[in-house]
Amino acid sequence: MILLTGGAGYIGSHVSVALSDAGLDVVVVDNLSNSNKASLERVQTICGRSLVFRHADICNEEAVYEILRAYDVSAVIHLAGFKAVGDSSVRPMAYYENNVVGTMRLVSAMTRASVKTLVFSSSATVYGCPEYLPLDEKHPLKPTNPYGRTKFFIEEMLKDLCNSDPCWRVGILRYFNPVGAHESGLIGEDPVGIPNNLLPFVAQVAVGKRDKVLIFGNDYDTADGTGIRDFIHVVDLACGHLSVLNHLKQPGMLTVNLGTGSGNSVLEVIRTFEAVSGRSVPYEFGERRPGDVAACYANPTFARKALGWKSRRSLAQMCADHWRWQSQNPDGYRGTQPLQYRVSKLKVRAG
Ligand code: NAD
Ligand code: WQD
Secondary structure, rough: EEEEEOOOOOOOHHHHHHHHOOOOOOOEOOOOOOOOOOHHHHHHHOOOOOEEEEEEEOOHHHHHHHHHHHHHEEEEOOOOOOOHHHHHOOOOHHHHHHHHHHHHHHHHHHHHHHOOEEEEEEHHHHHHHOOOOEEOOOOOOOOOOHHHHHHHHHHHHHHHHHHOOOOEEEEEEOEEEOOOOOOOOOOOOOOOOOOOOOHHHHHHHOOOOOOOOEEEEOOOOOOOOOOEEEEEEEHHHHHHHHHHHHHHOOEEEEEEHHHOOOOOOOOHHHHHHHHHHHOOEEEEOOOOOOOOOOOEEEEOOOHHHHHHHOOOHHHHHHHHHHHHHHHHHHOHHHHHOOOOHHHHHHOOOOO
């Protein structure tokens, strides 16, 4: 059994599908602080298999320990955490508590339960302002905001853990910019309030929920003046987790970029979205967003060599799948009916 923290969230729901499709049993632990368990109902519909859901907080070490023991867990994929860069500057302590302390509690529960295989969701944000491009895993780590620093500290903590005990098998995944949705249109990103990220904002403009996209700067030193990012299809990203789990059959530690290796500008994204959706996406140029960099994209060579993994889906497919999700679910998961989970049959207590 694989324990997936944060499995009801955007990336977690897609990782749940990848694991289930690979025939693995999954127990999702999520406190639903930024998600809706309807996502897991949809995951089960997509896969035609049940998964176990436990409503629990990773900061609750006893609850996590009990779940690790109850389900005979062999490995943990750890996605639970707060992720909003701007919010992390407003309430940094909440980020350190939830992300850093939460991971410490999780690792402590795993140690007690003798579960020593862990895959951790880090972020390209740990690199900070690029000193060179494309970014390889050896690039210096200089995160520029509290959220990024929580990821950096967790990475360092996990390295120390592996150095102290060679039984640990740890995979650190530095995601670039995950976008898109499962091709069914049943699961996808469901941001609360005004989206922070580009693709959900563009999709809400295309569906008529917002008037226009404000492009944060058109005076960067890039071909069209707008920012360049490494957008990666969330399904490709989810598949990367399977490759890492496979790799961790051998002991040790692995830190790897999950990106496509190519960058696309904000304007390219908007034009591609318009082309695949057939909708117009009005925009206007505004000031640069503080903390943004001109360009950021991965060198994905190590992932290919070490894991045999590479992304496959194009920007057009990312936009088309994102649009299918947005147009079929204009209000996200809100309004969907709750599910009867296997958990109710198992009579396990809520965490
Ligand atoms: P998300 O908010 O959709 O998912 C995170 C999930 O974790 C949510 O379901 C939330 O309810 C849950 N959660 C949060 N704190 C918890 C806690 N203490 N206990 C139990 N559950 C908790 O975010 P996402 O986009 O799916 O991101 C998943 C992971 O990937 C995060 O760790 C994030 O930092 C990382 N990441 C995301 C991106 C991105 O752009 N989406 C990029 C790089 C890294
Ligand atoms: C992409 C581009 C913006 C919104 C963030 C986090 C990073 C990681 C991924 C978690 C930039 C521009 C955006 C808008 C715009 N998350 N933009 N108008 O900033 O590259 O990365 O998400 O780990 O840590 O920082 O992604 O989608 O916010 O922005 O012009 O309304 O779109 O300026 O050039 P970013 P993003």
